[in-house]
Amino acid sequence: MFCLSELEDTVRVPPSDLNLPLEVAIKKALQKLFLDKVLSIGLCVSIYGIKSIEGGFVLPGDGAATYKVVFRIVVFRPFVGEVIAAKFKESDSNGLRLTLGFFEDVYVPAPLIPTPNRCEPDPYNRNQMRWVWKYGDDEFIIDDSCQQIKFRVENISYPPVPTERAEDAKPFAPMVVTGTIDDDGLGPVSWWEACAPISDAED
Amino acid sequence: MKNIIVKANAGALTNFEVLDLLNSRGASKDTTRVIASETVSRSEYKVYDYLMETAASTQTRESVTKFSDKCKDFKLAKAEILNIINLRPSSDVELTPILEKPDEREIDIEGILALVQELLPPLPTVEAQKENEQEETENDEQS
Numbered sequence: 498m499f500c501l502s503e504l505e506d507t508v509r510v511p512p513s514d515l516n517l518p519l520e521v522a523i524k525k526a527l528q529k530l531f532l533d534k535v536l537s538i539g540l541c542v543s544i545y546g547i548k549s550i551e552g553g554f555v556l557p558g559d560g561a562a563t564y565k566v567v568f569r570i571v572v573f574r575p576f577v578g579e580v581i582a583a584k585f586k587e588s589d590s591n592g593l594r595l596t597l598g599f600f601e602d603v604y605v606p607a608p609l610i611p612t613p614n615r616c617e618p619d620p621y622n623r624n625q626m627r628w629v630w631k632y633g634d635d636e637f638i639i640d641d642s643c644q645q646i647k648f649r650v651e652n653i654s655y656p657p658v659p660t661e662r663a664e665d666a667k668p669f670a671p672m673v674v675t676g677t678i679d680d681d682g683l684g685p686v687s688w689w690e691a692c693a694p695i696s697d698a699e700d
Numbered sequence: 701m702k703n704i705i706v707k708a709n710a711g712a713l714t715n716f717e718v719l720d721l722l723n724s725r726g727a728s729k730d731t732t733r734v735i736a737s738e739t740v741s742r743s744e745y746k747v748y749d750y751l752m753e754t755a756a757s758t759q760t761r762e763s764v765t766k767f768s769d770k771c772k773d774f775k776l777a778k779a780e781i782l783n784i785i786n787l788r789p790s791s792d793v794e795l796t797p798i799l800e801k802p803d804e805r806e807i808d809i810e811g812i813l814a815l816v817q818e819l820l821p822p823l824p825t826v827e828a829q830k831e832n833e834q835e836e837t838e839n840d841e842q843s
Contacts, residue, residue: 498786499718503707533743538708542747543721569710571718573747580783580798582754599746647787649797682789682797689793 498575501545502538505567506530507552512560520547523566531570535671537655539574540600573600575650575674580683582645583676590616590626593639595646595676602670605648609677610639611684630684643685648676712778715756715786716764722748755788758821767819774812775805788820789813 508530514522524544531541548567555562575581583595583603592606607616614630630637639646652675659669678684725739727748740748751757764785771781780798789795792809799807 499713499715501710501713502705503710505704505706528741532741536705538705542718543744545721567706571713571721576779578779578800580787582787598750599743647797680797682793682795689791 498579498581499542499571499573500539501569502572503548503567503569505565508564508566509559509561510564515562519550523547523550523564527566527568535655536572539572539653540672541570542573542599543571545569545571575653577650577652579650580647581650581676582647582686585639585641585643585646588626588628588639593628593646593678595648600672600674602672603648603674603676605676605678609651609675609679611679637685637688639685643687645686646678647683647686648678649680649683651675651677712782714764714782715751715754716759716761718747719751719756720761722751753824755786755820755823757824759785760821763819763821767815770815770819771812774808774815776807776812784812784816785820788816788823790816790823 508523508526510522510526514525524547527544531544534541546569548569551565553562553564583597586594586596586601588594592604592610595603595605597603610628611630614628616626616628628639630639654673655671656673682689722740722744727740727745729752767785768781783798787794787798789798790813792813795809795813796802802809
């Protein structure tokens with residue numbers, strides 16, 4: 498789900514950092530610019546390394562030095578068809594929302610939850626809806642108690658920044674991953690634990 | 701501010717490689733996390749926490765390289781090998797959603813699972829602790 502990307506950008510090192518070794522100062526400026534930000538290629542997780550630094554000119558009227566830097570970053574960008582383990586975050590009538598800790602906008606819309614299913618108001622939490630999967634005679638609940646939920650990536654989208662929003666709207670998500678749990682081995686891990694794994698504990 | 705993306709994809713990384721990178725910067729399970737905060741930011745720590753709960757936390761560079769070499773015999777796509785390394789499936793039902801059209805391609809599922817079992821270290825789970833506790837109680841009963 499991670500990959501490297503090479504970028505080239507002009508970086509401004511503020512005068513207060515000019516006493517640091519050059520690489521450290523540039524890395525600091527890069528981290529401020531890119532870390533935890535969503536680019537068109539995905540969510541930037543970490544600065545991998547700097548390939549080259551050029552310039553160091555001081556523009557008129559500015560105390561800072563400007564460098565042209567070529568560097569590589571680690572980007573979180575899952576590919577379609579990848580299976581990822583996540584945790585339950587919340588659910589509503591549209592579907593489930595899962596989280597990876599560092600990335601919280603994974604949505605499983607209602608059509609991608611295994612059928613037959615039903616949605617019922619959560620008895621423990623008045624604001625939420627709970628999804629229940631009916632398989633044969635058994636019913637499986639999807640909620641907070643599931644330790645890990647595996648999903649397969651269906652799509653990644655980058656919604657454009659909205660210009661106006663309602664007061665109580667959810668915080669804007671610049672990157673949204675849509676997943677499915679409607680297949681063998683997907684969904685809460687506890688659903689599949691009954692299937693015999695090849696274990697070497699019997700040796 | 702314009703930035704020019706030279707290469708959007710300069711190489712895919714397994715979860716293990718990213719964890720290795722964070723480890724080499726000084727990330728650790730230590731709860732205070734004061735010492736490493738110079739080199740590892742809070743958002744990087746969130747990634748570290750996530751990865752420590754996956755198969756990547758018990759893997760070694762050797763096992764991962766050996767595994768991906770041997771995978772070439774099984775005619776798997778690069779993305780599928782990456783997925784298998786990241787998830788470490790231990791049963792048929794865990795492996796099938798990773799593969800694309802396994803029936804049409806005549807994939808040796810048993811062989812792949814056996815290779816996973818042989819080369820990749822087991823997952824870091826609470827179950828391992830429970831197994832240890834069971835072994836201890838058995839020993840007590842015997843003595």
